[in-house]
Amino acid sequence: xxxxxxxxxxxxxxxxxxxxxxxxxxxxxxxxxxxxxxxxxxxxxxxxxxxxxxxxxxxxxxxxxxxxxxxxxxxxxxxxxxxxxxxxxxxxxxxxxxxxxxxxxxxxxxxxxx
Amino acid sequence: xxxxxxxxxxxxxxxxxxxxxxxxxxxxxxxxxxxxxxxxxxxxxxxxxxxxxxxxxxxxxxxxxxxxxxxxxxxxxxxxxxxxxxxxxxxxxxxxxxxxxxxxxxxxxxxxxx
Numbered sequence: 001x002x003x004x005x006x007x008x009x010x011x012x013x014x015x016x017x018x019x020x021x022x023x024x025x026x027x028x029x030x031x032x033x034x035x036x037x038x039x040x041x042x043x044x045x046x047x048x049x050x051x052x053x054x055x056x057x058x059x060x061x062x063x064x065x066x067x068x069x070x071x072x073x074x075x076x077x078x079x080x081x082x083x084x085x086x087x088x089x090x091x092x093x094x095x096x097x098x099x100x101x102x103x104x105x106x107x108x109x110x111x112x113x114x
Numbered sequence: 115x116x117x118x119x120x121x122x123x124x125x126x127x128x129x130x131x132x133x134x135x136x137x138x139x140x141x142x143x144x145x146x147x148x149x150x151x152x153x154x155x156x157x158x159x160x161x162x163x164x165x166x167x168x169x170x171x172x173x174x175x176x177x178x179x180x181x182x183x184x185x186x187x188x189x190x191x192x193x194x195x196x197x198x199x200x201x202x203x204x205x206x207x208x209x210x211x212x213x214x215x216x217x218x219x220x221x222x223x224x225x226x227x228x
Contacts (some may be wrong), residue, residue, distance in 0.1 A: 033214035042221060043158075043202065048214025055213040076184075090157055094214070100147065103216060105157035 002027065004093050004106035012112045021109045023094030025072050032074040033103060034066060037088040046089075049074055078111075086113045093104040117141050120203055120219025129228050133190040137203035137219045140184065144217070145208035147179050151199045152221070161201075162188065189220045198213045200224070 005024045011114050025032050034046040045058040049068035066076040072093075078085055088110050092103035115184050118214045127133055135149075150158035162177035164170045170177045178187040187201055203219040206212065 033216070035216075043216075045203075045215045045217070045220040050213065056211060056215055057216070088159075092214075092216075101146075102160055102163045103214075104160060105150075107157045110155075111204055 004091060004104055006089075006091055006106040006109050008109060009107065010110050010112075012114060013081050015081055015083060016100065017081050018077060018110060020075055020077045020083060021051075021089055021091075021111075023076075023091035023106060025074070025091075026095075026104055028055045029067075029093035029095050030051075030072050031094045031096065032068060032072065033092045034074070035090045036060070037090055037108070038086075041105055043090070046076065077087050081113045083113050087109060115140065115219050116220075117144075118203060118205055120220040120222055122220050122222060124223040124225060126225045127193055128194060129195060129226055131193050133188075133193050133197070133224060133225070133226075135188040135190075135201050135203075135222050135224070137186045138184055139186070139205055139217075140183070141205075141207065141217075142166065143207045144184075144205035146206040147177070147186050148204040148206075149175075149177055150202040150204060151197075152202060154199075158202055194227055195226050198225045198226070 008026045017090045028074045030052045033048040037043045048056040068074045090108045094101045094103045118139045135216045149162040167181045174191045176189040200221040202221045204216040
């Protein structure tokens with residue numbers, strides 16, 4: 001079974017631009033969560049989607065948004081990029097309906113904002 | 115104060131040593147516990163997943179949970195240089211609307227030298 005895939009793997013953007021990241025979960029997994037990982041803050045939860053609905057959201061500004069498609073693939077968008085948005089963005093999927101089971105992570109998208 | 119505290123190390127041990135990694139948490143609502151291993155520039159890889167207090171063993175890895183003390187541990191026996199990575203503990207609040215949200219410790223950097 002293929003694992004979680006994320007595209008692109010690396011991105012360099014300029015302040016003020018926007019970016020869209022993509023995540024394809026493990027086949028059969030309907031819950032997708034997104035995390036931001038930085039050296040200072042560690043792994044922080046962004047949001048979770050299940051059946052195209054956002055069920056949970058972390059403490060991030062509204063510039064961070066996401067969506068999920070009917071095939072469970074998910075995208076996250078960051079608008080008006082700031083230097084502090086430079087991070088590794090990880091998505092994870094789980095088969096548990098409540099999103100509380102084991103989560104399997106993708107390799108991440110490394111975003112650099114200059 | 116962070117909800118999950120983990121000593122960031124770094125921790126350096128000789129090959130063959132027994133490694134002990136630990137986390138404490140403050141929220142009694144945390145019910146599920148996980149350990150992830152993350153190699154440099156990769157996504158976290160799930161090592162252990164447990165719910166109840168007690169020990170769970172998988173090969174050279176043993177996860178231990180003490181809910182009364184809010185303390186979780188990961189033991190690695192016969193450590194190998196390939197175990198060199200960052201180890202992250204994570205917990206899940208099983209109640210309410212915590213869909214998909216893992217709360218992570220800061221991670222412990224482990225180096226196993228030959």
